[in-house]
Amino acid sequence: MGAPLIGARIQRKEDYRFLTGAGQYTDDITLPRQTYAAFVRSPHGHAKIKSVNAAKAKTAPGVLAVYTGEDIAAAKLGGLPCGWLITDVNGQPMKEPPHPVLAQGKVRYVGDHVAVVVAETQDLARDAAELVQVDYEVLPAVADGRLARTKGAPQLHESAPDNTCYVWALGDKAAVDAAFAKAAHVTKLDFVNNRLIPNAIEPRAANGSYSRADDSYTLYVASQNPHVERLLMTAFVMGLPEHKVRVVAGDVGGGFGSKIYLYAEDVVVTWASKQLARPVKWTAERSESYTSDAHGRDHHTIAELALDKDGKFLAMRVKTTANVGAYLSTFASCVPTILYATLLAGQYTTPAIHCEVTAVFTNTAPVDAYRGAGRPEATYVVERLVETAARELKMDPAEIRRKNFIRTFPYQTPVALLYDIGDYDATMDAAQKLGDVAGYPARKKASEAKGKLRGMGYAAYIEACGIAPSAVAGALGARAGLFEAGEVRVHPTGSVTVFTGSHSHGQGHETTFAQVVADRLGMSIENVDIVHGDTSKILFGMGTYGSRSIAVGGTAIVKALDKIIAKGKKIAAHLLEAAEGDIEYASGVFKVTGTDKQKTFG
Amino acid sequence: MSVKVSMKVNGKAVSGEVEARTLLVTYIREHLHLTGTHVGCDTAQCGACTVHMNGKAVKACSMLAMQAEGADILTIEGLAKADGTLHPMQAAFKEHHGLQCGFCTPGMVMNAVDFAKRQPNASEQEVREALEGNLCRCTGYHNIVKSIMAGSKTMATGK
Numbered sequence: 001m002g003a004p005l006i007g008a009r010i011q012r013k014e015d016y017r018f019l020t021g022a023g024q025y026t027d028d029i030t031l032p033r034q035t036y037a038a039f040v041r042s043p044h045g046h047a048k049i050k051s052v053n054a055a056k057a058k059t060a061p062g063v064l065a066v067y068t069g070e071d072i073a074a075a076k077l078g079g080l081p082c083g084w085l086i087t088d089v090n091g092q093p094m095k096e097p098p099h100p101v102l103a104q105g106k107v108r109y110v111g112d113h114v115a116v117v118v119a120e121t122q123d124l125a126r127d128a129a130e131l132v133q134v135d136y137e138v139l140p141a142v143a144d145g146r147l148a149r150t151k152g153a154p155q156l157h158e159s160a161p162d163n164t165c166y167v168w169a170l171g172d173k174a175a176v177d178a179a180f181a182k183a184a185h186v187t188k189l190d191f192v193n194n195r196l197i198p199n200a201i202e203p204r205a206a207n208g209s210y211s212r213a214d215d216s217y218t219l220y221v222a223s224q225n226p227h228v229e230r231l232l233m234t235a236f237v238m239g240l241p242e243h244k245v246r247v248v249a250g251d252v253g254g255g256f257g258s259k260i261y262l263y264a265e266d267v268v269v270t271w272a273s274k275q276l277a278r279p280v281k282w283t284a285e286r287s288e289s290y291t292s293d294a295h296g297r298d299h300h301t302i303a304e305l306a307l308d309k310d311g312k313f314l315a316m317r318v319k320t321t322a323n324v325g326a327y328l329s330t331f332a333s334c335v336p337t338i339l340y341a342t343l344l345a346g347q348y349t350t351p352a353i354h355c356e357v358t359a360v361f362t363n364t365a366p367v368d369a370y371r372g373a374g375r376p377e378a379t380y381v382v383e384r385l386v387e388t389a390a391r392e393l394k395m396d397p398a399e400i401r402r403k404n405f406i407r408t409f410p411y412q413t414p415v416a417l418l419y420d421i422g423d424y425d426a427t428m429d430a431a432q433k434l435g436d437v438a439g440y441p442a443r444k445k446a447s448e449a450k451g452k453l454r455g456m457g458y459a460a461y462i463e464a465c466g467i468a469p470s471a472v473a474g475a476l477g478a479r480a481g482l483f484e485a486g487e488v489r490v491h492p493t494g495s496v497t498v499f500t501g502s503h504s505h506g507q508g509h510e511t512t513f514a515q516v517v518a519d520r521l522g523m524s525i526e527n528v529d530i531v532h533g534d535t536s537k538i539l540f541g542m543g544t545y546g547s548r549s550i551a552v553g554g555t556a557i558v559k560a561l562d563k564i565i566a567k568g569k570k571i572a573a574h575l576l577e578a579a580e581g582d583i584e585y586a587s588g589v590f591k592v593t594g595t596d597k598q599k600t601f602g
Numbered sequence: 603m604s605v606k607v608s609m610k611v612n613g614k615a616v617s618g619e620v621e622a623r624t625l626l627v628t629y630i631r632e633h634l635h636l637t638g639t640h641v642g643c644d645t646a647q648c649g650a651c652t653v654h655m656n657g658k659a660v661k662a663c664s665m666l667a668m669q670a671e672g673a674d675i676l677t678i679e680g681l682a683k684a685d686g687t688l689h690p691m692q693a694a695f696k697e698h699h700g701l702q703c704g705f706c707t708p709g710m711v712m713n714a715v716d717f718a719k720r721q722p723n724a725s726e727q728e729v730r731e732a733l734e735g736n737l738c739r740c741t742g743y744h745n746i747v748k749s750i751m752a753g754s755k756t757m758a759t760g761k
Contacts, residue, residue, distance in 0.1 A: 505703055
């Protein structure tokens with residue numbers, strides 16, 4: 001073999017099928033005797049459900065069933081669980097109000113699921129959904145996180161007084177207060193990191209199918225995280241044995257976080273498929289994506305940076321209100337805490353940092369991880385503060401950053417993370433060179449001559465990727481390990497199929513993971529196939545989010561490959577009548593060191 | 603009310619009974635089982651449903667199957683040669699990494715092929731403007747533009 005395959009410019013293995021329309025996204029799968037679901041959703045932010053009258057819908061053409069919250073309660077289906085426990089400043093667990101898959105007595109956001117209609121076609125299901133009459137008593141609603149804890153604010157959940165999920169803090173408050181007391185300058189900002197809608201180009205979809213023959217379920221779903229979806233659905237919601245449920249997330253058209261979670265629709269179609277003994281498919285319309293996909297961000301923050309007279313950072317104080325929406329989505333709790341406050345050191349030696357986060361319930365769609373999940377929010381806080389401080393102190397924005405860069409590693413930040421290594425001057429140098437900072441004044445002048453404005457800004461970013469290892473995640477409240485599974489199957493002819501618990505929804509695992517495998521084994525990439533997204537094929541998996549695919553999923557595969565090579569050496573030693581320690585492996589060949597005796601991998 | 607529709611899809615004559623309100627994209631996906639044409643927004647904004655009708659790119663989510671009566675429809679499945687060889691525009695997307703999750707890709711390619719036929723020597727700016735009706739959430743468009751520039755060139759010059 002020649003040059004390393006890792007990093008090589010090669011064409012993607014998955015592209016032929018995507019380019020020829022042969023991808024298999026969830027909505028592309030239509031099963032024999034397929035039925036279709038349409039959800040009746042709340043048009044109100046907050047209302048009591050006085051009654052649901054489905055009589056007309058039930059007799060509409062093609063309708064097979066209408067289910068409401070009462071049916072779900074009678075079936076004893078649990079609510080959607082949250083996968084990360086946050087412990088508040090008083091040592092109490094966060095408030096986890098029930099999150100029913102069809103509303104029980106009350107709706108709490110526009111888009112909340114009230115009922116589902118199952119019919120012979122999608123059009124007929126949607127027609128009948130419009131015939132379901134829901135009598136609401138509209139209640140006052142609160143949408144803005146800043147208002148959720150004000151006196152007299154509408155209360156969403158009995159079990160969460162003052163709409164408070166938790167008040168959580170990280171860092172040494174006394175040290176921060178002391179540093180602020182002697183600061184020469186304090187920069188203070190009050191700002192919003194706005195809520196957004198993830199909008200993957202493929203709308204969410206789920207197709208549940210029950211088999212009476214072996215009392216098992218198959219759920220095809222647009223998910224980033226099929227094994228965790230199965231775990232949560234079986235163990236926490238439906239009370240089913242895990243081995244009787246197969247979750248398949250084949251081709252998925254983008255996720256950006258919004259497809260990590262277990263959603264009500266996924267549970268409902270799976271449950272309904274048993275009631276009807278027919279597969280039930282639901283595909284979101286774009287407007288449903290807007291109202292029912294988990295949203296992102298939605299922070300209000302008051303942040304302060306204390307500096308000495310030379311621009312050296314002394315301390316940072318951050319108070320954030322995180323609007324988690326009407327219910328806790330799967331990972332909602334860890335995003336504005338563990339994934340946020342731990343990044344507030346940025347690239348700087350700020351010796352004391354204190355962050356307090358108040359998570360509040362409001363009458364809005366649930367908020368969860370979206371692109372970077374907490375970490376971009378932290379960077380926004382830090383860099384806005386630093387930039388503003390530079391302007392207030394009339395310092396060069398690059399110089400104030402360089403003045404505070406961490407240069408000694410390993411570096412223990414005051415917000416839990418330990419940085420092993422870094423070279424922030426090098427990245428700043430590179431950025432300044434790429435951006436031709438030296439030539440900026442001339443460009444600005446030229447723009448001004450044409451009556452145009454020109455600006456330049458800096459942002460220094462550090463990110464905690466991977467969300468692992470399990471022991472650390474567990475200590476911080478994760479209710480599942482954050483490992484990854486990798487299995488390498490060597491076929492008799494030497495070609496290889498690799499099974500990963502990581503998931504691709506645009507990342508290109510079939511190519512990048514195959515590059516790693518082919519490189520490690522010294523074989524052609526054509527002889528490597530990567531399989532992902534099916535719980536019946538893959539041992540287990542924790543899915544893809546938080547930039548963890550290659551870091552954690554790739555590492556699991558490499559560890560498996562090393563075991564394959566070790567076993568191959570043992571077999572080669574036996575066949576070549578040599579000591580195992582004398583066998584070397586390179587470019588697909590096991591060789592007795594210093595001889596021409598060899599056996600090929602395939 | 604059901605109506606009879608008949609048209610040519612990827613060179614083959616097809617016909618069927620559909621509800622009058624059946625969208626062209628529904629007919630293609632659900633009745634003909636050609637699932638390469640996707641629905642991303644239902645509202646003619648994202649372009650994932652783009653097919654050719656009588657040689658011109660149209661958004662199949664926002665027209666009725668009835669409106670394609672007698673038309674010649676080409677979907678992404680009909681673009682490559684019968685032996686599987688990619689159309690130059692498909693090949694250019696593969697070469698220039700013009701896709702990631704692949705969901706918007708069929709619509710992108712169908713629009714690009716129509717555009718390249720109409721404007722074989724388009725500038726990069728014109729290509730970007732031609733993509734106004736096709737949304738991609740993964741790539742940031744840069745490589746899509748590169749792919750279309752290259753694919754257009756191959757279509758015009760044969761190389």
